[in-house]
Amino acid sequence: MDFALTPEQQSFRDEVRAWLRQNLPKEWIARVVSGPDVPRVEAYDFLRQWQKTLYEAGFIGLTWPKEYGGRGLTFMEELILHEEMALAKAPPVLNILGIGMAGPTIIAYGTEEQKKRYLAKILSCEEIWCQGYSEPNAGSDLASLQCRAVRDGDHFVVNGQKVWTSLAQVADWMMLLARTDPDAPKHKGITYFLLDMHSPGISIRPLRQITGDAEFNEVFFENVGIPAGNVLGGVNNGWQVGITTLMYERLALGFGLQVRLRIALDALVGLAKRTRRNGDFATRDPIMRQKLAQLWIDTEVFKYTGARAITKLLKGEMPGAEASTGKVWWCEMHERLQEVAMELQGPYHQLMAGTERAIDQGLWQYTFLRSRANSIEGGTTEIQKNIIGERVLGLPKG
């Protein structure tokens, strides 16, 4: 056990730190330095450019093979990179579903041709990816999905609907799970497709969220053609392929979550230090001190639990179901952090962007509302606890 950096790791960290100092977009930093985050919908173009800049500097896809645009490094460098990004309050990576899910799955299951075609463009953000998993009647019970793909010569024809599809409105590609064999048991008749979002027959309807923004969408398919060559990992093998994606999602998104969490926590401590409640500084209130200290501890705990999982990975073991403890823990904690941000503001928590009276331009109100989705998106807390209970603890299925 050694939490110190090796000389090589230290020089990598210095490289990252120096680069960030030179290249961080000033306008963004000015916005997040006092507040927690910026709504994604306001920043798609900006974030696309930011990811491209990161890619050109060699800071995207650290663990991916060099021949596909990566750097062939380990998750340890990935961890160091993300820690530096958190300290510097760097903007998030836009094509996170491509980097966290589509890419690793293509690396694991793709043909050489597929790898050459898709991977580098995911990293450079030239092509943005979205995830076509959930349907109106298949959310937590994902294997019940109904969207159909029927073979027709060298094509499949897709009909059906997906829902809660983040980034669909800007995406070029979708990881699509569709049913190819309706007679097989529900986990066995599903195929994983790489779908060009510019294909004819796709319509996208934005869904307005609790925040007022439309980050996610409904996506409808009407006789959408997909070349057979866009099947990933074999026909009717989509459940296996998709589950791999989900495991990567939990791990890869974990890095990003850690960064966002640290930035939010630092901002929250900053908010507490300049907030007065009941005539005194909030940081003098013993109960508030307890809550802030607990959040600090919990953030550190999240980091070290993640670090233990990475160590496993570095020793050659696959990310297992253990990775889902992180998700459960993160959303409970992040939702609690956002509640504390409301409590600190007191009556000011009502004021949204658009008045000078609003604290931190009302950004906390946005992040608070957005955090409500944390325990639902990417697998609800209830589903995660089933996974932990059954796959980690070996309890029987219900």
Place this chain on the structure above:
Amino acid sequence: MDFGFNQEQEMLRATARKFLENECPSAFVRKMMDEPAGVTADFWQKLAEQGWLGLIYPEAYGGAGLGFVDLTVLMEEMGRAVMPGPYFSTVLLGGLALLEAGSESQKKEWLTRISAGSSRVTLAWTEPNGRWDGAGVTLAAREARGGFTLSGTKLFVPDAHTADAIVVVARTGNGPSPEDGVSLFLVPKDARGLEVKLLPTMDQTRKLCEVTLKDVGVGADALVGEKDKGWQPLARVVDRATVALCAEMCGGAQKVLEMTTEYAKIRIAFGKPIGSYQGVKHKAADMLVDVENAKSITYYAAWAVDQQVAEAPLAASMAKAYVSDACRKVAAAGIQLHGGIGFTWEHDLHLYFKRAKGSEFTFGDATYHRERVAQLIHL
């Protein structure tokens, strides 16, 4: 960076588990609960033979010279077995205080004997005021006849009734901070005016005493470390003992999780194993999250105190705050999921439940350590 245990540490874990399964089964633990000494001479000697008593002491004092991360492995296994006896008080309190602040001759004499199993030393720190801070130290030590005279009462002193000597935390002066003017003294158990009373405790595997000192005279050579400057070494000892305690707590919580999971697989209700019901399954999942997180922060803290990095006190407090809450919840959930059987004296769960409760408040509970974290992060 490496956040895992190495091969030697995994071997130590396997050896310790096997040893404790053989030598410290629940029947032994229960026998020791009723035994005032809380340990047998035979068991203690075996700990010495295993090299555990001197594990973290330098080889020059008969120890094995291993680090705190190695000790963490051992403590987890001891917690798993609810190991009774004065290991903690001797190795991590009395012995560590001597290692941290003692003179060369004190270390040579006592640590060698501790490592060999022939002497036990505890630490008398807390008082009837129940405080963990500098202001809690009120037992007076006055300079007299070239030595010191100690008067006052120490409470919650672990294993004082079987110790050969006691490191007593006393007040020799007053300065700007309550941490100034604190000194440590090594007092032999047969000192005149020293009285030790064994107290009935909720966790019967841990023996606690009241130690009364009535004008106990000691020589100047009884001083451990510098006069008036005892708080700094004491704080280092306590930070390390706190982390070791966290590791022990993690081991106990892990065992409760395993017992509960196994039970949930075999106990049938309404025609199905109870573990198939989400009301049970989700609680078990919560237990796993608590246990894994508790281990993560404990391992980090173990590394931090081992390497004596600047954030070691912060790491120790973060660990104790988190682990205190987590282990209380896990132990209680274990009983809840077992139902009535978990509430019986016959079932071992209460041993873990009581140990978790006792440890929760030892060296300060979660509330105390959260406040310390708040101070250390400059809130």
